Amino acid sequence: MMDVGIPEGMNVSSTSEGLKIERKWFSGVTIFLTVFAVLWNGFLFNWYNHAHNFELFPEKNMLVVLVPLLFVAVGVVLTYYVIASYFNKTIITVNHRTLESKISPFPFGFKKSIPSRSIEQVYCKEITRGINNDIRVLFEVRVILKNRSNITLFSGLESSEQALFLEHEIESYLGIKDVSVKGELS
Known part of the structure; x- marks a missing residue:
């Protein structure tokens, strides 16, 4: 060799x-994932912040509440990975x-x-x-x-x-x- x-x-x-x-x-991909994580989590924050105004959480339909939590889990894992990629x-x-x-x-x-x-x-x-x-x-x-x-x-x-x-x-x-x-x- x-x-x-x-x-x-x-x-x-x-x-x-x-x-x-x-x-x-740290690499160029870290920058892209940072932007993506900010957009992803920003959307989720905004959605949860305004969802009560749209009456999207009926009391008897917990599925409507629980399914979006999968997106929150993805956001948490993505954010952890991005932070780890910097350090x-x-x-x-x-x-x-x-x-x-x-x-x-x-x-x-x-x-x-x-x-x-x-x-x-x-x-x-x-x-x-x-x-x-x-x-x-x-x-x-x-x-x-x-x-x-x-x-x-x-x-x-x-x-x-x-x-x-x-x-x-x-x-x-x-x-x-x-x-x-x-x-x-x-």
């Missing part, structure tokens, strides 16, 4: 714990004992910890998501363990450079020879 420079939004440092790679979540970073720590991935400061997902000795190969995969003409390409970094199980270490990367960089740094630190994996990003 060729040497890849440090991509935008990432930071690498050597610490007493080992190699530490940080990736900030969060994923931190990968690699040492000869473990490979660890965690998200901080806002909890989002689960911390992953993999014994370094169980790692056979690290590779990247291109993931295509979308419907019709709205196709989005994202990248994942995956780990193949010696027992042949396959674990997604990092997903949702917007550039192949970030994925390839993570693969290269982890393999270099752990002394893993880069071997071709079927379906990997080249």
Whole structure:
């Protein structure tokens, strides 16, 4: 594998714990989602604020009250994700004992910890998501363990450079020879 420079939004440092790679979540998508969340929540606030004037809440029809709460739930989750996108970073720590991935400061997902000795190969995969003409390409970094199980270490990367960089740094630190994996990003 060729040497890849440090991509935008990432930071690498050597610490007493080992190699530490940080990736900030903030991207152009965060701006779009911020605007969308403000519009979504603004509409809901306005709707609930004026709904009593339209007599939309008949006493006997609780379904009319409960169904819009699904939209409120979407607004709450969307707002949490947007706030997390401004502040969060994923931190990968690699040492000869473990490979660890965690998200901080806002909890989002689960911390992953993999014994370094169980790692056979690290590779990247291109993931295509979308419907019709709205196709989005994202990248994942995956780990193949010696027992042949396959674990997604990092997903949702917007550039192949970030994925390839993570693969290269982890393999270099752990002394893993880069071997071709079927379906990997080249």
